[in-house]
Every structure is written in structure tokens, then in C-alpha cells.
Amino acid sequence: MIFKVYYQESASEVPVRESTKTVYVEGESKRDVIKKIADRKYNIEYVEKVSGNYLDFEKQNEDFNVLEL
Template structure:
């Protein structure tokens, strides 16, 4: 399953909507997503599991790329 993760680049600052970034990661569930990203220096705001239609839409975007460690 593909998840879309919304995050702030730093965990030390207050989250600001305009600075929210996103990445796409393949995992079995949200727990696995968090485990895979726990060493990253950013603050996770929200994780969405993408439906087939939503994934098809996201894949058409020029900045779509699956996150790899």
C-alpha cells in the first residue's frame, strides 16, 4: 500500500501550513511508515493511505516519487 505523509522539515519549530511537505512511501500499515521514518529529522503531521483512484491522481503529478531510504 502507498501512503502519503505530510511533514514539517524540522521537529523543533511550530508547524506552519505553508511549510508542510509531503512524501510517498510504500508500507503495510501506518505503524510501518512511522518505523521507517523514525530516524528522519522531521515532524510527521499526518499519514494518509491512498486509495487506487487517489494514487492514480498523485502518480500523474510531476513531483511524485516513492521515498527510499
């Protein structure tokens, strides 16, 4: 499964919509994805499963890139 992770670069950063970034990660569950990126010290706001039409839409974005962890 592919998950879209919304995050801030630094765990000490206060979440601000304008500085929120996203990354796509393949994993078995939300918990698995969070464990995979824990070493990056991100301030994770939200993890969302991406599938079906939503995944097809996201793949059309030129920035779509799934992290291989």
C-alpha cells in the same frame, strides 16, 4: 500500500501549512511508515493511505516519487 506523509523538516518546528511538505512511502501500515522515516527527525503531521483513484491522481503529479526504504 503507499502512504502520503505530511511533515515539517524539523521536529522542533511548529506546523505551518505554508511550510508543510509531503513524501510518499511504501509500507504495511501507518505505524510501519512512521518507523521507516523516524531517523529523518521529521515533525509528522499526518499519514494518509493513498489508493485507487486518489493514487492514480497523485501519480500524475511530476513530484510523485515513492521513497524506497
